Amino acid sequence: MSLLKIDEMTQRFGGLQAVSKFEIELQGGELVGLIGPNGAGKTTIFNLVSGFYQPTEGGISFNGSNTAGLKPHQVTSMGIARTFQNIRLWHDMTVMDNIRIAQHYRKGYSVFDAFLRTKKYRDSEKRIENIAWEMLEAMDLKEFAHELPKNLPYGLQRRVEIARAMSIKPKLLLLDEPAAGLNSADVEGLIKLVRWIHDNFDITIWMIEHQMKVVMSLCQYIKCIDFGATIAEGTPEQIQNDPTVIKAYLGDDTI
Amino acid sequence: MRKYSLNIAFAVGCLLIVAGAQAGLFNLYVQSVILFMGINIILSSSLNLVNGNMGEFSCGHAAFMCVGAYVSSIVTVLLFAQNKILGAPLLPPDLAPFFFPIAIIVGGVVAALVGILVAVPSFKTRGDYLAIITIAVNYMVISGIENLDIVGGPRGFMGMKQVVYAMSDVVDIPWMMIWTLLGTAFTLWILRRYISSTYGKGVNAICQDEIAAEIMSVNTNKIKLVTFMLSSGLAGIAGGLFAHVIGYVNPQSFNILKSTECLVMVYLGGMGSLSGSVLSAVLFTLMLEALRPLQIIKWVIIPLILVLLMQFRPEGIMGNKELSDVFPKLRRYFTFK
Amino acid sequence: MEALFQNIINALQWGSFYALIALGYTLVYGVLLLINFAHGDIFMVGAYIAFGVSVFVLGVQGLNLPGWAVLALGVPLTMILTAGVGVTLERIAYRPLRRKGAHRLYVVITALMCGLILENGNLALLGASRKKFPELMEKTVWTLGNVSVTNLKVLVIFAAFAVFGILNFIVTRTRIGMAMRAISYDKFAIPLMGIPVDNIIVFTFVLGSGFAGLAGMLFAMSYPILEPYMGALIGWKAFIAAVVGGIGDIRGAFVGGFLLGFIEILVVAFFPSTLRDLIAFSILLVILWMKPTGLFGVARHQKI
Ligand SMILES: Nc1ncnc2c1ncn2[C@@H]1O[C@H](COP(=O)(O)OP(=O)(O)OP(=O)(O)O)[C@@H](O)[C@H]1O
Ligand SMILES: [Mg+2]
Numbered sequence: 001m002s003l004l005k006i007d008e009m010t011q012r013f014g015g016l017q018a019v020s021k022f023e024i025e026l027q028g029g030e031l032v033g034l035i036g037p038n039g040a041g042k043t044t045i046f047n048l049v050s051g052f053y054q055p056t057e058g059g060i061s062f063n064g065s066n067t068a069g070l071k072p073h074q075v076t077s078m079g080i081a082r083t084f085q086n087i088r089l090w091h092d093m094t095v096m097d098n099i100r101i102a103q104h105y106r107k108g109y110s111v112f113d114a115f116l117r118t119k120k121y122r123d124s125e126k127r128i129e130n131i132a133w134e135m136l137e138a139m140d141l142k143e144f145a146h147e148l149p150k151n152l153p154y155g156l157q158r159r160v161e162i163a164r165a166m167s168i169k170p171k172l173l174l175l176d177e178p179a180a181g182l183n184s185a186d187v188e189g190l191i192k193l194v195r196w197i198h199d200n201f202d203i204t205i206w207m208i209e210h211q212m213k214v215v216m217s218l219c220q221y222i223k224c225i226d227f228g229a230t231i232a233e234g235t236p237e238q239i240q241n242d243p244t245v246i247k248a249y250l251g252d253d254t255i
Numbered sequence: 256m257r258k259y260s261l262n263i264a265f266a267v268g269c270l271l272i273v274a275g276a277q278a279g280l281f282n283l284y285v286q287s288v289i290l291f292m293g294i295n296i297i298l299s300s301s302l303n304l305v306n307g308n309m310g311e312f313s314c315g316h317a318a319f320m321c322v323g324a325y326v327s328s329i330v331t332v333l334l335f336a337q338n339k340i341l342g343a344p345l346l347p348p349d350l351a352p353f354f355f356p357i358a359i360i361v362g363g364v365v366a367a368l369v370g371i372l373v374a375v376p377s378f379k380t381r382g383d384y385l386a387i388i389t390i391a392v393n394y395m396v397i398s399g400i401e402n403l404d405i406v407g408g409p410r411g412f413m414g415m416k417q418v419v420y421a422m423s424d425v426v427d428i429p430w431m432m433i434w435t436l437l438g439t440a441f442t443l444w445i446l447r448r449y450i451s452s453t454y455g456k457g458v459n460a461i462c463q464d465e466i467a468a469e470i471m472s473v474n475t476n477k478i479k480l481v482t483f484m485l486s487s488g489l490a491g492i493a494g495g496l497f498a499h500v501i502g503y504v505n506p507q508s509f510n511i512l513k514s515t516e517c518l519v520m521v522y523l524g525g526m527g528s529l530s531g532s533v534l535s536a537v538l539f540t541l542m543l544e545a546l547r548p549l550q551i552i553k554w555v556i557i558p559l560i561l562v563l564l565m566q567f568r569p570e571g572i573m574g575n576k577e578l579s580d581v582f583p584k585l586r587r588y589f590t591f592k
Numbered sequence: 593m594e595a596l597f598q599n600i601i602n603a604l605q606w607g608s609f610y611a612l613i614a615l616g617y618t619l620v621y622g623v624l625l626l627i628n629f630a631h632g633d634i635f636m637v638g639a640y641i642a643f644g645v646s647v648f649v650l651g652v653q654g655l656n657l658p659g660w661a662v663l664a665l666g667v668p669l670t671m672i673l674t675a676g677v678g679v680t681l682e683r684i685a686y687r688p689l690r691r692k693g694a695h696r697l698y699v700v701i702t703a704l705m706c707g708l709i710l711e712n713g714n715l716a717l718l719g720a721s722r723k724k725f726p727e728l729m730e731k732t733v734w735t736l737g738n739v740s741v742t743n744l745k746v747l748v749i750f751a752a753f754a755v756f757g758i759l760n761f762i763v764t765r766t767r768i769g770m771a772m773r774a775i776s777y778d779k780f781a782i783p784l785m786g787i788p789v790d791n792i793i794v795f796t797f798v799l800g801s802g803f804a805g806l807a808g809m810l811f812a813m814s815y816p817i818l819e820p821y822m823g824a825l826i827g828w829k830a831f832i833a834a835v836v837g838g839i840g841d842i843r844g845a846f847v848g849g850f851l852l853g854f855i856e857i858l859v860v861a862f863f864p865s866t867l868r869d870l871i872a873f874s875i876l877l878v879i880l881w882m883k884p885t886g887l888f889g890v891a892r893h894q895k896i
Contacts, residue, residue: 387836
């Protein structure tokens with residue numbers, strides 16, 4: 001059974017067809033790329049997968065179950081985590097709190113447990129905290145646990161966002177332009193980090209990225225879309241040499 | 256020790272106040288100021304949960320207070336007082352001290368249920384549209400009660416003094432002082448536990464970025480529902496206490512002006528700061544009392560003071576910080592968690 | 593049938609007041625995203641200014657102006673003076689807060705406080721006695737069957753439509769109007785258009801408060817008893833009407849105001865008048881429930 005299967009998915013916003021008949025099937029364990037020029041519909045695809053929009057047509061199934069009609073938090077708790085193109089951390093809460101809140105779905109206690117601080121509550125909070133520390137440790141963020149994200153440099157904020165997504169312990173991680181806005185040293189760090197995550201966790205990674213260097217060095221398989229439609233797919237070499245891709249995408253964007 | 260020091264200090268303070276009241280150390284006027292302080296603390300800290308922590312703009316807090324006041328008053332009067340419409344007391348007056356807190360809680364629960372009326376629209380809209388809904392609910396509640404003749408309509412509802420006397424007949428201690436202080440302690444205790452749990456931190460996440468919260472597995476609708484219900488339930492408790500302290504309620508005591516007072520306390524204290532809410536409720540009550548001799552001019556001076564205060568501290572007294580953040584040394588003596 | 597027409601006329605008049613006040617709310621909101629809670633009280637101040645102006649002009653010895661001349665003098669004077677009040681609030685209370693980068697809601701609370709100051713300051717200054725507004729217009733009643741229309745009602749309704757027309761023209765056709773619309777989308781792009789942001793804001797307050805003053809004058813002529821709290825309830829209601837119409841959109845405020853007028857008159861026609869607020873607000877809530885952004889509001893989509 002495949003991990004993620006998207007079937008002829010179409011999304012319309014009024015007259016605009018942002019995604020048309022998009023298809024993909026991930027078996028689990030891959031590192032896949034999604035590229036395309038600005039406004040091609042990449043983020044929309046991620047929004048659809050994470051349940052933020054409901055597709056106009058077509059379906060998404062994750063781990064064999066259909067995600068139609070589920071709310072984003074339900075989809076996330078099935079094991080799909082993501083980051084955002086423009087960093088969306090909770091900037092006035094510490095890094096630690098950011099990571100704790102992302103584990104909301106596994107808290108497993110009710111408000112009344114929180115009022116009474118029952119054993120269930122204490123155990124659960126302990127577990128959440130342990131996982132948070134583990135994740136901070138793994139991501140090399142431990143020393144920033146009590147900082148506010150807004151006070152951290154941009155590169156670190158990206159890392160915190162990935163750590164926050166990883167603390168959900170997802171099976172599928174969606175990265176929306178993780179290298180956007182990073183300087184070249186940070187980009188190197190990011191490439192290492194993504195590869196490290198892919199090697200050390202039982203995880204599938206699907207990333208949108210404009211920087212060819214990142215996509216080409218990380219991804220095993222790449223899909224390229226333009227105006228919502230898939231125009232090419234294949235290995236990095238195939239994509240790099242595909243004339244339609246060059247025309248739509250690389251042609252006006254020198255790498 | 257550090258963990259409990261704040262609770263112990265609070266308990267000792269309350270005990271001293273009750274003992275002082277019993278021994279006649281403070282006169283009735285001082286007592287009533289303390290009572291209003293307690294009620295205002297409940298109101299401001301509960302509204303702060305929604306307006307400060309969750310970042311919504313609820314403008315009709317008095318509506319829930321009103322519901323709590325009427326419901327608990329009807330229950331106690333029905334049980335322990337003679338009333339033209341509700342008839343003779345149903346229970347012997349000896350039971351009053353036991354049933355009183357239950358009646359207050361019933362008022363809170365009904366107020367929490369009315370809170371759903373505001374919570375459900377908040378799933379779809381936020382901010383200014385929700386402000387309207389709360390203002391409208393405030394008007395609707397008042398107007399609804401004014402049209403209910405069974406509870407006196409616009410003339411108001413009374414008989415709660417009898418209930419308080421019934422309690423004093425059992426044991427002669429300052430009951431309302433005890434209940435109000437307990438209510439205040441209960442409110443602060445619950446709120447503190449709620450907002451420091453991972454569950455309750457979801458509220459702040461919604462405030463700062465609702466979309467991120469939903470996508471990071473926070474069930475935002477459920478949290479909003481719980482938070483609105485908690486906030487309005489606590490306002491209902493404040494209303495119940497208020498009704499029994501005054502001994503008489505009428506719908507217009509819970510109009511938009513009362514809601515405005517709640518709003519002022521929240522923003523004066525600082526959005527999202529529990530200690531700020533407590534501090535501002537105390538200050539605001541004192542300010543109201545100090546300026547009472549000025550009569551109508553009071554309501555020119557107070558807004559003027561507040562306008563000036565906001566010019567100097569445009570984030571409220573405490574900002575979004577707690578006392579222990581401003582004075583880190585205090586952490587040696589207590590923890591906020 | 594005749595009762596229906598009579599009700600429609602009354603609803604139009606009643607709705608005109610709501611619409612005129614709602615327009616002011618919406619203008620300020622559209623530009624600053626500020627709920628100017630003092631607006632209802634600015635309307636009240638407008639009524640008192642109208643009173644002061646008319647009594648003063650009527651009282652000047654040896655002038656003996658006829659009512660219509662007083663009206664012709666009073667309207668612009670009232671509008672200018674009321675606009676002055678609105679702009680003063682903006683200058684001394686709201687602008688400094690905005691400059692300090694205060695949270696938006698602190699400005700809203702300040703507005704709420706300014707409203708209280710206006711209400712109670714007025715009460716403290718002029719006392720609780722109600723003021724009787726002098727009659728400026730000889731009343732003409734046209735009757736058609738059992739439906740009666742006074743010239744005053746026609747004037748009120750005409751004024752509301754005229755104001756809407758003027759505002760619509762300003763907002764869609766003039767440079768400053770376009771800047772007003774643009775500013776709520778992007779505060780930083782406006783200076784690029786060559787118009788200082790503060791000028792646009794002041795202009796907005798002039799428009800909103802000026803028309804509130806006009807509404808105050810017309811209201812005082814129609815219901816000639818003035819008291820300091822007259823602006824509070826009507827202001828809140830007009831605000832709700834503006835939101836139901838879709839706040840920030842002048843068509844929304846206009847339609848919302850008339851909608852509320854119609855609902856209220858219809859409710860009173862069929863139910864005891866004590867139920868008016870309850871039912872009217874319930875209906876408005878249902879509308880907001882079904883269309884959470886208001887009748888003319890559009891949901892701004894958020895890029896994620
Ligand atoms: N909620 C929405 N309502 C209307 N149109 C939308 C919505 N979301 C996205 N769009 C439109 O869909 C198209 C695709 O947008 P999308 O954000 O998916 O592009 P993208 O490939 O991520 O581009 P970029 O590289 O700039 O991030 C754009 O034209 C966008 O304006
Ligand atoms: Mg994108």
